[in-house]
Amino acid sequence: xxxxxxxxxxQETGQIRISPTSVWRLTQNWxxxxxxxxxQAAHRxxxxxxxxxxxxxxxxxxxxxxxxxxxxxxxxxxxxxEEEAVLNPITLDEEPQARAKQTSYVAAxxxxxxxxxxxxxxxxxxxxQQAFETEVVADTAAWIWNLxxxxxxxxxxxxxWYHAVEHLSTAAEAVYPEAGPAxxxxxxxxxxILFQGEAERVGQHLRQWADPVPxxxxxxxxxxxxxxxxxxxxxxxxxxxxxxxxxGSGTVESAAKQYKHRFTGAGMRWKREGLxxxxxxxxxxxxxxxxxxxxxxxxAPRN
Numbered sequence: 001x002x003x004x005x006x007x008x009x010x011q012e013t014g015q016i017r018i019s020p021t022s023v024w025r026l027t028q029n030w031x032x033x034x035x036x037x038x039x040q041a042a043h044r045x046x047x048x049x050x051x052x053x054x055x056x057x058x059x060x061x062x063x064x065x066x067x068x069x070x071x072x073x074x075x076x077x078x079x080x081x082e083e084e085a086v087l088n089p090i091t092l093d094e095e096p097q098a099r100a101k102q103t104s105y106v107a108a109x110x111x112x113x114x115x116x117x118x119x120x121x122x123x124x125x126x127x128x129q130q131a132f133e134t135e136v137v138a139d140t141a142a143w144i145w146n147l148x149x150x151x152x153x154x155x156x157x158x159x160x161w162y163h164a165v166e167h168l169s170t171a172a173e174a175v176y177p178e179a180g181p182a183x184x185x186x187x188x189x190x191x192x193i194l195f196q197g198e199a200e201r202v203g204q205h206l207r208q209w210a211d212p213v214p215x216x217x218x219x220x221x222x223x224x225x226x227x228x229x230x231x232x233x234x235x236x237x238x239x240x241x242x243x244x245x246x247x248g249s250g251t252v253e254s255a256a257k258q259y260k261h262r263f264t265g266a267g268m269r270w271k272r273e274g275l276x277x278x279x280x281x282x283x284x285x286x287x288x289x290x291x292x293x294x295x296x297x298x299x300a301p302r303n
Contacts, residue, residue: 002265003027031277033297034284052132053081053244055100056123056152057252058115058144063263065272071109073279075259076119077251078126079103081135083244098246104287105255107279109272116147123151135240137249139163140231159234160249165191168202171224174217175209197239199232258286 001009003020010016010023057079060072079100086097106122108114120128128134135156136148140163148157168190176183194202206225210218228235237247262282263270270278284290 028277031281034280051080054131055079057249059252061256073109074115075107112143120151157234161247174220195237197236199228199235203229
């Protein structure tokens, strides 16, 4: 909550008188302590029970930094993957479907190297190296897959299904500029082809469609064709869904929204050093680890 609201809440619920400025100062101080604990946390197991399957995901969002303007901060998640029975609305049969649980969060204001290191620390803490199987699911930002190659090289790599469908929708608009049944039929047909793991075939179709369409749409179709051809090995959706994997990056997209809710409210502007101290606090709150990390920080011996 905002600092002034926190001061008011402390007064009302605990009869603790403290100014908003003091709340800000204490948050900065203890946030810096929590930030310093992030490396040590990698050496503490998350739980005694080891997950068989773990999923990692990455994304980016924007925050306003004073003197610098809008800057990207990067977010990562680690989740357990379990299958649960879900009712198929067409067949009315229960079918197993992957679900994320026990998600933990990291974030960093800086380049890919910083978030990559922090996410790997969290993955190690969660038992990534002992898990039977692992995956990385995300959109197609180059920095994400560079990090996946560096840190998660032996994991299943999956391009988020919903991002892939967005690219198909862009292509459908180029083929059929006017919205209507023809565009929807084309889109549904190619979604089926894509879901069956034939991304290369989708790319071929788009290049064929690039000939008869107006020049303004040709560049779009060529770009989208290249997108599907480049990432075809990360688009085996039917196979991976049947194998019990997540094929959507909803965990990290939800995480980015929750960080933004705290840091990008109306009128919010941050100094870089202040934001750096608050990000670990937000991460601990979202991960459900704030209480344990606070106890560890509060009772740690002082230098």
